[in-house]
Amino acid sequence: MSYKLFIPGPVAVLEKTLRAMAQPMIGHRSPEFVALYRSITPQLQAVFQTKDPVYLSTSSSWGVMEGSLRNVVKKKVLCCMNGAFSDKWLDVARRGGLAAGALPFDWGRPVDPVALRAALATGEYDAVTLIHNETSCGCMSDLPALMAVLRDFPDVISIVDTVSSCSALPIAKDALGIDVMITGSQKAFALPPGLSMFSVSKRALDRAATISSRGYYFDFLEFQQNHEGGMTPSTPVIPLIYALKSKLDDIAAEGLANRHARHARLNHMVRDWAFAKGFKLFPEERYGSVTLNCFANTLNVDLVALNNLLKNKHGLVIDGGYGKLKGKTFRISNMGDETDATIAALLQALDAALAELGVK
Numbered sequence: 001m002s003y004k005l006f007i008p009g010p011v012a013v014l015e016k017t018l019r020a021m022a023q024p025m026i027g028h029r030s031p032e033f034v035a036l037y038r039s040i041t042p043q044l045q046a047v048f049q050t051k052d053p054v055y056l057s058t059s060s061s062w063g064v065m066e067g068s069l070r071n072v073v074k075k076k077v078l079c080c081m082n083g084a085f086s087d088k089w090l091d092v093a094r095r096g097g098l099a100a101g102a103l104p105f106d107w108g109r110p111v112d113p114v115a116l117r118a119a120l121a122t123g124e125y126d127a128v129t130l131i132h133n134e135t136s137c138g139c140m141s142d143l144p145a146l147m148a149v150l151r152d153f154p155d156v157i158s159i160v161d162t163v164s165s166c167s168a169l170p171i172a173k174d175a176l177g178i179d180v181m182i183t184g185s186q187k188a189f190a191l192p193p194g195l196s197m198f199s200v201s202k203r204a205l206d207r208a209a210t211i212s213s214r215g216y217y218f219d220f221l222e223f224q225q226n227h228e229g230g231m232t233p234s235t236p237v238i239p240l241i242y243a244l245k246s247k248l249d250d251i252a253a254e255g256l257a258n259r260h261a262r263h264a265r266l267n268h269m270v271r272d273w274a275f276a277k278g279f280k281l282f283p284e285e286r287y288g289s290v291t292l293n294c295f296a297n298t299l300n301v302d303l304v305a306l307n308n309l310l311k312n313k314h315g316l317v318i319d320g321g322y323g324k325l326k327g328k329t330f331r332i333s334n335m336g337d338e339t340d341a342t343i344a345a346l347l348q349a350l351d352a353a354l355a356e357l358g359v360k
């Protein structure tokens, strides 16, 4: 049975993108691969708004999120935590034997720049982890305000997860001073899972050079050295790189500004529908994500029954809440290639399914 995903990752992949993957293999040290890699770099740099290289890692985002810690943390990392993914990042740092401190906020609350400044002023930290868009609770922190704080602490390397936001709204890596910016294939880029794209500043590369326990697979210096030759350190997931190339061409054809406007428009279309039904956003409205909506289940809808109806009758799937928010919230993605028509069709199906459950 096939159905279309409206969960916040992995998201639906266009036929066109899937077809782009079905091409003959090329050697990853061949001139054809180098040409492909070198044609992708400037397109990714445009999306990341950076002059730094953007590397391709054959891993999900967590690979690079964990690897980044190993590359830049010498003293202690401060983990800003306001949801499931950012909470886990602290755990990941400690599992790797690194000194790590927590800057916790309630799920659904943004990371507070004032609290960040106070924590960094202790001088304890030489790195920070920060999630721009906490997908677990649909909360988007004010990245420009947080980066303004970080720019006052030049010895602190910023590792910023833009896994579910990169390409859906403008994030100016260089202008903001982000050292390590990480994203993944299966969220806003609407590719299948398995590829992570990340960009690293000169400062962060210099830090990595002073650390001997960087490992191999996620070693920034390996990525940089191979990047200079138009390659990746180990054999990459070539089909996904074909898909990425196809997607970057699509993004260029649509235009980044149009892409950003489309995400904002569709996000509000879903919000307006839910508000009219009587649902509320889980995070405070101005910190609501642009790529998904996490709604509080204020009408006490049986979310399992709702999703069963949606899936079996309409061939659509939304998310019934992440981790401790299961049943208490539901999440609807508008990432990737959604259009006014596909979102309208989803909302129509939701209306029908809710009516069947006795919700007007």
Ligand SMILES: *Cc1c(COP(=O)(O)O)cnc(C)c1O
Pocket (backbone or CB within 6 Å): 009, 060, 061, 062, 063, 085, 131, 133, 134, 135, 136, 161, 162, 163, 164, 184, 187, 193
């Ligand atoms: C999905 C997600 C991750 C984890 O990505 P994987 O591809 O599962 O490694 C990390 N951070 C955020 C914000 C995410 O949405």
